[in-house]
Structures are given as C-alpha cells and as structure tokens.
Amino acid sequence: MSETVSTASSPRTEPLLELDRLSVRFLLGRRRGRAEVRAVTDASLTLRPGRILALVGESGCGKSVLASALLGLLPANAQVRGRALLHRDRTVGAEDSVELLSAPESVLARRVRGRLVGLVPQSAGTHMTPVRTARAQLAETIRALRSSTDAGTSDELAEWVGLRPEQLDRYPHELSGGMAQRVAMALALAGDPPLLLADEPTTGLDRPLVDRTMDLLGDAAAQGRTVLLITHDLAAARRVATDVAVMYASRIVETGPAADIFDDPWHPYTAGLLKALPEGGFEPIPGHPPALTDLERLERKWGCVFCQRCPDVPGFAACTGDPEPVHHGDRWIAAHAPC
Ligand SMILES: Nc1ncnc2c1ncn2[C@@H]1O[C@H](COP(=O)(O)OP(=O)(O)OP(=O)(O)O)[C@@H](O)[C@H]1O
Numbered sequence: 037m038s039e040t041v042s043t044a045s046s047p048r049t050e051p052l053l054e055l056d057r058l059s060v061r062f063l064l065g066r067r068r069g070r071a072e073v074r075a076v077t078d079a080s081l082t083l084r085p086g087r088i089l090a091l092v093g094e095s096g097c098g099k100s101v102l103a104s105a106l107l108g109l110l111p112a113n114a115q116v117r118g119r120a121l122l123h124r125d126r127t128v129g130a131e132d133s134v135e136l137l138s139a140p141e142s143v144l145a146r147r148v149r150g151r152l153v154g155l156v157p158q159s160a161g162t163h164m165t166p167v168r169t170a171r172a173q174l175a176e177t178i179r180a181l182r183s184s185t186d187a188g189t190s191d192e193l194a195e196w197v198g199l200r201p202e203q204l205d206r207y208p209h210e211l212s213g214g215m216a217q218r219v220a221m222a223l224a225l226a227g228d229p230p231l232l233l234a235d236e237p238t239t240g241l242d243r244p245l246v247d248r249t250m251d252l253l254g255d256a257a258a259q260g261r262t263v264l265l266i267t268h269d270l271a272a273a274r275r276v277a278t279d280v281a282v283m284y285a286s287r288i289v290e291t292g293p294a295a296d297i298f299d300d301p302w303h304p305y306t307a308g309l310l311k312a313l314p315e316g317g318f319e320p321i322p323g324h325p326p327a328l329t330d331l332e333r334l335e336r337k338w339g340c341v342f343c344q345r346c347p348d349v350p351g352f353a354a355c356t357g358d359p360e361p362v363h364h365g366d367r368w369i370a371a372h373a374p375c
C-alpha cells in the first residue's frame with residue numbers, strides 16, 4: 037500500500053470539509069408568527085480525505101436538506117446559519133478555502149458545483165436529459181468542467197465506473213438502474229472533485245447493485261476523495277463507511293468511527309436503528325419522529341426529542357442518558373436526558 041493511500045485513510049488527515057453548527061429552517065406562510073420547519077439544527081461534522089462519512093437517519097430527518105445547503109441549492113424560504121468550510125487544497129494555504137453557506141451563486145456555479153463538490157443524485161436516470169446519449173452528456177460535462185481538471189475522457193471514466201464504452205452510447209431510457217447509477221457516478225467525477233456527495237445513491241437498486249455502488253464509493257475514497265454518503269440503508273453504510281453520523285429530527289445525535297458505532301452504539305436512537313436491521317432482529321423503532329415544526333416546544337419539554345420513543349425500543353436497556361454531550365476520542369454523542 038502506498039504512503040499516500042495509508043495517509044489518506046487515517047482518521048487524523050487534515051479535514052477537507054468542516055461543518056460548524058449548520059442549521060436550516062424553512063419559513064412557512066407569510067404572516068408574523070408563522071410556522072417554521074427546523075430541518076437541520078446545529079450540525080457539526082468533520083470530513084477527511086480518503087474517508088466515507090455515512091449520514092444516516094429515518095426519512096425526513098434533514099439529511100438531504102443538509103446536502104442541498106452545501107451546494108447552495110435550497111429554496112428561497114430557507115434560512116441558513118452556521119459555517120461549512122471547504123478547504124480546497126491545504127498545500128495552497130488556509131486562505132484557499134470556500135465557506136459554502138455564504139458563497140455567492142457565481143462562486144458556487146463556477147468553482148464549487150462539479151469542480152469541488154460532485155453530486156451523485158438519488159434517481160440517476162431522471163437527472164439525465166432523455167433525448168441525448170449518456171456519452172453526449174458525459175462529454176458535455178467534461179468539456180464544461182475541463183479547464184480546471186485532469187479527469188479522464190468519457191471512455192476512461194466509463195471504464196473506471198465499470199461501464200463498457202458502448203454502453204455510453206445508450207439513451208437514458210435504455211440504461212438499467214445499475215448502469216444509470218454508474219453514468220451518474222461518472223458525471224459526478226467528470227470535474228475530478230475532491231468531495232463527493234451521494235444522496236441515497238442506491239434507491240431502487242437490488243442488493244448486488246447496492247453493493248457495487250458502495251464499492252465504487254469505496255474506490256473513490258481509496259483515491260483520496262472525501263465522500264459524504266447519505267442513506268437510510270444501514271447495511272449499505274456498514275459496507276463502506278469509515279465514519280457515521282446519525283441524525284434524528286434535524287439534529288446529529290451521534291458521530292464516530294463506523295466500526296465503533298455499529299459494534300457499540302451509544303445513543304438509544306442509534307441502538308434502535310441497528311435493532312431494526314435483519315441481523316439486529318428486525319425490530320423497528322416504534323412510533324414516529326416528531327413533526328419538525330414542533331421541535332422547539334418538544335425540546336423544552338423533553339430535552340432529547342427521542343425520549344418519547346426511547347423506553348419502547350424492544351430489548352434495549354433503559355436509556356441512562358447524559359444531560360451533557362459526551363466526547364470521547366473520535367466519538368461524540370448528543371446530550372439526552374435519562375428517560
Ligand atoms: N422547501 C421546504 N419547505 C418546507 N419544508 C421543507 C422544504 N424542503 C424540505 N422540507 C422538510 O425538511 C425536512 C427534511 O427533509 P429531507 O429531505 O432533508 O429529509 P431526508 O432525511 O433527506 O429524508 P429522506 O430519507 O426521505 O430523503 C422534511 O420534513 C421536509 O418536509
């Protein structure tokens with residue numbers, strides 16, 4: 037193994053992306069006193085080259101909104117706070133960083149999207165123009181991004197993602213789900229970005245294709261890229277993630293090295309998610325997450341808003357909770373009052 041690869045996968049490599057208390061609210065309606073959706077609350081995360089951070093949590097907890105915030109793709113009714121510092125190239129110096137949340141659209145469009153951050157979307161096929169072949173779309177993307185990249189030609193990228201060159205000559209409707217996913221990966225890599233955001237990249241794929249997509253993300257990380265993998269498929273995350281962040285009702289409740297979190301979850305919500313897996317006994321967490329419009333009131337009332345579901349997690353010892361966040365080595369767990 038080369039020096040570069042072993043350094044790249046070390047947990048101590050300099051961060052590529054640092055999120056500091058990223059919050060997103062959506063304002064509903066026009067009048068004063070209007071309701072707010074708290075979609076992301078105080079999310080702090082560190083992502084490092086060569087590593088894959090899986091952001092996991094139930095549907096609607098705020099994962100995609102967090103990713104959209106990083107790309108400046110939130111709708112007009114969104115209010116964003118916090119910082120998301122992307123260090124483009126540590127060798128150039130600290131000033132060569134972009135604060136993604138305050139960057140103007142011109143910077144996001146010209147320098148960030150595609151060039152610094154590649155997006156692997158949820159439904160690969162629907163992100164392509166139906167009337168042009170995959171090759172035409174890939175070639176166009178490479179042309180648009182090339183001035184600042186050494187990314188390979190369409191054929192080289194196709195080969196890297198495991199497509200035969202002739203498969204690139206198909207129209208999107210002629211691609212299977214797995215092939216479309218590979219084209220999407222090639223498109224995301226066309227600008228040779230150091231950071232890949234993959235938002236539910238395996239939706240609709242069967243397990244072997246899920247595994248292959250995960251392995252591609254693993255290969256991208258082995259090349260030194262940083263990957264943020266958004267998924268509610270914990271089995272997929274387990275396959276490749278080096279780090280995990282667990283999100284519940286807009287907040288990150290636990291982060292740490294993947295092996296530690298899967299072996300010994302600290303937050304009762306993480307434990308509940310693992311119990312819902314086949315190997316955990318297929319016991320879903322009872323109840324539903326709270327409405328995101330009601331979080332402020334519930335947090336005042338309960339402290340940790342998972343509290344209402346917590347004692348019911350079958351087979352899970354009663355939550356001993358810690359009213360303060362706990363930081364231990366690379367692991368972190370949010371405060372959650374005993375319940
Ligand atoms: N423009 C908007 N206005 C109001 N609420 C919104 C808006 N966009 C998203 N939301 C809400 O933000 C919350 C978080 O949504 P998000 O798409 O991030 O969830 P998710 O964790 O990615 O779920 P899934 O796993 O289903 O993709 C949801 O409750 C959603 O309804």
Ligand code: NI
Nearest residue numbers: 099100101236
């Ligand atoms: Ni989502």
